[in-house]
Amino acid sequence: MKFLSNRLVVASEAIALPVVSLAVSLILFGLFVTAAGVDPFEAMALMYKGAFGSAFSIENTLQRAAPLILAALCTALPAQLGMVIIGGEGALVMGGLAAAAVALALPDSSSPLTVQIMMALGGMIMGGAWIGLCGALRHYRGVNETISSLLLTYIAIAILNHMVGGPMRDPASLNKPSSPPIGDANMIGTIPGMDVHWGLIFGIVFCIITYILMSRTTFGFAARIVGGNAKAAAISGLPVGQLLIITCLIGGAAAGLAGMVEIAAVHGAANEPLAAGYGYTGILVAFLARQNPMAIIPVAILLGGIDASGGLLQRRLDLPDASVLVLQGIIFVVILTSETLFGRFKIFTPREASDGSR
């Protein structure tokens, strides 16, 4: 029983501090919009309305949460091994591009289900390879994964622009280069009873599987030892490099699947809007969720809501569309600053663990 209550105390700290940080961020954002000449309470009310106020806005929020969940896994999983991967956007773009290429390469007679499965596989393999490369470079060449993954993002966006403007260009797309459409029949539909596409389910399932993988299997146990102390893990004979690369592969596959979902459920063709910044917001989601796959789901829905409310703020209060970016930036900075408070408060300290172990 003691053990259970201690776990609860530790868990409550992991929930309470982010919640308080969010509240502080909202207050700071309120001050910010006040300085910009806008009534903060009206802004908050509108944000709530835009994010969760009606069935339509909730669906809109969930729609945006789907790629965020998958992109966040791309940062959260490698983070459990102590890696800071910020290139989810690149894996998303490459995954989407690969998915579109697969759909266009398959013969017209293929059944939609075959096309969708092949698209998902193509997206996951491409995204996995993209981030797996960062893991491999880190292990075999000692290249810092934060910087390599970010550089790869810029390269991915260049490849996307090159492909849809050149080899994969649809002659019918005039001003905005785009690949040919993948065909309405091949689009993944919506979850029955809701106007939300299947990407949300993909994300939730991916989170559950990776949560089990990381917390209930030998692989996850070994991975967490590497995250605790890579040198000690190597000395005790764990295949550190393999663990690093496989985790990066899985994370990248999640982001690649996000790209496939964006193509197969939203855009219907590969084009520049694929790089809409979900990868970057995903980093924020991962940190807010403290790199826990299960916590990613609610956090992504929250951030998806903030994203979705941006349009309303812009229309009603004449705030720039970057207001959402400012709020996200404030949240991110406050959350990271709050890290310093972990373990500072007595109420969150389990009795038995006074020796510092948790």
Place this chain on the structure above:
Amino acid sequence: MEVVDLGFWTVPLAVFAGAIRVSTPFLLVSLGECLTERSGRINLGLEGTLVMGAMSGYAISYLTGSPWLGVLVAGVVGSGFGLAHGIICNMPRVNDIALGIALMLFGTGLAFFLGKGFIQPKAPNLPAIPLGWWSDIPQIRAALEINVLFVLGVLLTPLLLFFLNRTRWGLMLRTVGDSEDAAHAAGISINRVRILATMAGGFLAGIGGSFLSLYYPGSWNEGLSSGQGITAVALVIFARWNPLYCFYASLLFGGAGALGPALQAVGFTQGYYLFNAAPYFLTLAIMIATSSSSGKFSGAPGELSVTR
């Protein structure tokens, strides 16, 4: 004066001009980040600082009519971001890499928010020094229009080398970056040195940003920086934390960045976007080539988190 058709020579000339022009933000940001990283801290937020510098510099130049004041304010705003990074990183358990990403997001968001009203107006730009007066060929004249901030970077390079290697303060900075224990023993305030070094880095990054909006391309818009700030941070790593190598590397990057547009100008449009990605590709290639899985980077500050 007639425009002379230089044929193929247009490309190397444009690359040369580009090397000087495009390299300036790389040069300023990397020199600043060189200082920051030598103190043992990495600031990945410089991308946000750069964009904030571009926005604030342009806004001040537009409002006051003085581009120089714009440059100064851009630097001050940049050092403000550096100060925030420095202070928050000094708190226990705060990861400097993650915080850098957060400040990058915040800086870009803030710049887009505050800069909305400055996308249309035309602000006075920084002057250039015409060094091509001896030539009759307009292309050469254009290529030799050296901007003042490039000159600033060129002058700063030896100054920084001197500062780091020949002064007491430089020694203090290097001690803090190489070993916290040694710095403790010598009675140096680690926090103060790092905050000052991060502020200096932010100052130069802010100025680097103002170059983008006040000289080239010379106007403020949201697509202004496509990762120059972050590329400059990576550049410091393969420049081995040496200001002189930062200078060479920046020139190389500027040239690589100018290659795509230059080729397009002579009618070679194949793979335009891929050429645009050349600086990132180059950074990655050089990082792969110069890194090693065993042991540390040679010349890396001992307390730097990315190389550990």
